[in-house]
Amino acid sequence: GDSVTQMEGPVTLSEEAFLTINCTYTATGYPSLFWYVQYPGEGLQLLLKATKADDKGSNKGFEATYRKETTSFHLEKGSVQVSDSAVYFCARSPGGTSYGKLTFGQGTILTVHP
């Protein structure tokens, strides 16, 4: 079935360090891909998305490119801030004319120290 695999966490970085969180997905059909972020005590918020191969989603300095050949959607940021500390979830939906249920990865806890 559909699945998403994220790198194991937690990830601890110093401020201004480079961030990569790996994500791979099952290639069934033509999925849309998402990164959601969850700040402490809050719900999941969409960070960025990509709906077809080679699309690059970007927001708040974060980027991820939909790579069909490697079935990957890795999240990157060039210089993290303390305020980026949160849990990050990679997710896929079937795309097309589906009802759009999301399949999530296990989440990666990011902690950024000053």
Next chain:
Amino acid sequence: EPEVTQTPSHQVTQMGQEVILRCVPISNHLYFYWYRQILGQKVEFLVSFYNNEISEKSEIFDDQFSVERPDGSNFTLKIRSTKLEDSAMYFCASRWSGPYNEQFFGPGTRLTVL
């Protein structure tokens, strides 16, 4: 900015009791979802709801679960006879039409079954 709200934020119940979790989706959205996250595990899809009926459900969503949109505003998840393993964070989400549109999530209800 419109947002999805959920009540209560925390519900404690005894095993075998019925619980109703409530959600108010964003007002012009058409698709509604429930997800759950058992502590330390992935966010899992439970059910999607469109046009006043269930459009898709997971194997978790058995006969003990039901959903309703009683008044065109609220969207509820009922668990008829709670089990210990139902303890989790339950998230409601909604989205506008179109499979590529993002789902907006509520802050979640933490259900604890004793």
